[in-house]
Amino acid sequence: MKILIATAGSRGDVAPYTGLGAALRQAGHEVALATTETFAPLVREAGLEFRGLPADPAGRGGEATDRRQLMRTAAAFITELSQGFAEVAAEGAELLLLSATTAPLGHHLAEAMGVPALGVYLQPTAPTRAFPPVVAGTRSLGGPANRAAGHLALHMTDRLYADAVTRLRRRLQLPASSAAATRRRQERAHWPVLHGFSTAVVPRPADWRPGLEIVGNWWPRLDPAERLPDRVEGFLRAGPPPVLVGFGSMAGGEGERLSELTVRALRRAGVRGILQAGAAGLAAEGDGLITVGTLPHALLLPRLAAVVHHAGAGTAAAALRAGVPSVPVPVTADQPFWAGRLTALGAATAPLPFPSLTANRLATALGEAVSRRELTRAAGRTARRMAAEDGAGRVVEAVRRIAGG
Numbered sequence: 001m002k003i004l005i006a007t008a009g010s011r012g013d014v015a016p017y018t019g020l021g022a023a024l025r026q027a028g029h030e031v032a033l034a035t036t037e038t039f040a041p042l043v044r045e046a047g048l049e050f051r052g053l054p055a056d057p058a059g060r061g062g063e064a065t066d067r068r069q070l071m072r073t074a075a076a077f078i079t080e081l082s083q084g085f086a087e088v089a090a091e092g093a094e095l096l097l098l099s100a101t102t103a104p105l106g107h108h109l110a111e112a113m114g115v116p117a118l119g120v121y122l123q124p125t126a127p128t129r130a131f132p133p134v135v136a137g138t139r140s141l142g143g144p145a146n147r148a149a150g151h152l153a154l155h156m157t158d159r160l161y162a163d164a165v166t167r168l169r170r171r172l173q174l175p176a177s178s179a180a181a182t183r184r185r186q187e188r189a190h191w192p193v194l195h196g197f198s199t200a201v202v203p204r205p206a207d208w209r210p211g212l213e214i215v216g217n218w219w220p221r222l223d224p225a226e227r228l229p230d231r232v233e234g235f236l237r238a239g240p241p242p243v244l245v246g247f248g249s250m251a252g253g254e255g256e257r258l259s260e261l262t263v264r265a266l267r268r269a270g271v272r273g274i275l276q277a278g279a280a281g282l283a284a285e286g287d288g289l290i291t292v293g294t295l296p297h298a299l300l301l302p303r304l305a306a307v308v309h310h311a312g313a314g315t316a317a318a319a320l321r322a323g324v325p326s327v328p329v330p331v332t333a334d335q336p337f338w339a340g341r342l343t344a345l346g347a348a349t350a351p352l353p354f355p356s357l358t359a360n361r362l363a364t365a366l367g368e369a370v371s372r373r374e375l376t377r378a379a380g381r382t383a384r385r386m387a388a389e390d391g392a393g394r395v396v397e398a399v400r401r402i403a404g405g
Contacts, residue, residue: 001029002029003024004093006033012312012313013122014033015039016219019219020120020218024395024396024399027396032093034051054081055081071156079164082164085105095117096110097120098119098120103117108172108182109172122314124205124214127147127149128147129144132145158178159179165182190209191211196391200320201338218392232290235274235290240305242272243273245282245308246275247280247282247310248278248279250279250280252279254280259282262275262362269363273290274290274291306370307326312335313334319379320383323382324376325349326342327365329351330353
């Protein structure tokens with residue numbers, strides 16, 4: 001079957017689909033992954049066909065640190081994304097797999113092409129009494145209010161995509177239909193969405209409609225022959241397990257402040273540190289310190305004492321998979337939600353909101369993360385539950401059913 005996966009955003013929004021695509025390819029399917037040009041090497045290294053989408057997410061995450069700015073940034077990104085979205089299907093597909101970001105556009109592609117589509121989401125977006133919308137923070141509003149807020153969040157998403165959907169349908173020569181009307185039609189039809197995270201982290205809400213399932217994580221594709229660089233191996237072996245500090249695609253332009261703050265916190269906590277440059281540009285060298293670029297979480301994280309991170313969905317899951325305590329420093333979007341989940345599992349310190357991060361607070365949290373053995377035990381329990389899941393396999397099975405196999 002010829003499958004087209006479509007996703008867009010930061011590295012954390014793309015990398016899991018390389019593992020999913022590789023699993024589908026191993027099952028005998030022809031797989032293309034459509035995303036922005038930044039991630040073309042990542043896609044091709046996984047053995048998948050790359051199809052380019054417009055819009056460059058680089059730097060956007062670091063600019064949007066409040067909800068109003070986040071909405072403006074998201075609207076601009078969606079408008080740019082939609083301008084070339086039709087081209088990704090030019091070479092054809094028999095099935096579309098759509099992320100939460102691309103689904104509001106992908107529905108219309110599927111309609112124009114006359115092919116089925118399947119949702120493959122990295123975040124829970126459906127309204128529920130169990131928790132508020134993932135972009136609304138972690139404080140429960142109570143069951144009815146949580147669900148009402150979830151519907152409001154969907155309405156806001158419809159507004160974000162409204163102009164892009166109108167233009168796309170016109171370009172695809174489809175009859176007029178709004179983003180909201182299309183979404184409601186999909187919901188009434190119980191359009192299937194498989195969520196790529198663990199039920200150990202987010203149990204399936206009892207009030208979700210049929211068709212919404214949580215299947216387990218899709219992990220970034222890792223070459224079996226890949227190893228950590230010799231420089232990193234040497235550092236890991238030269239002393240006790242260090243702490244990794246990184247903010248992924250967040251905090252652009254704040255590298256100097258964050259680097260200085262991090263070094264002071266590591267010194268005060270008395271732990272060795274690996275700084276991951278990321279979008280912020282963290283950098284420091286010295287006794288017990290090293291700076292690295294992008295490295296496979298699956299190889300590095302299990303050898304650490306703790307991980308300080310922005311609580312993106314992928315990094316949060318990777319820390320749990322490694323059985324390592326987290327110090328979550330959420331910045332924006334869904335990050336407070338995942339940070340709250342880590343803490344609720346007992347596998348993380350209390351979240352340190354990015355705007356209030358100081359060296360003293362980070363040092364205190366680091367001391368807690370490396371000394372409280374119950375955090376490591378909780379992370380290990382969750383890791384064992386996650387290891388029993390086969391998220392990619394569940395998607396392969398769903399595709400087999402769609403193909404009639």
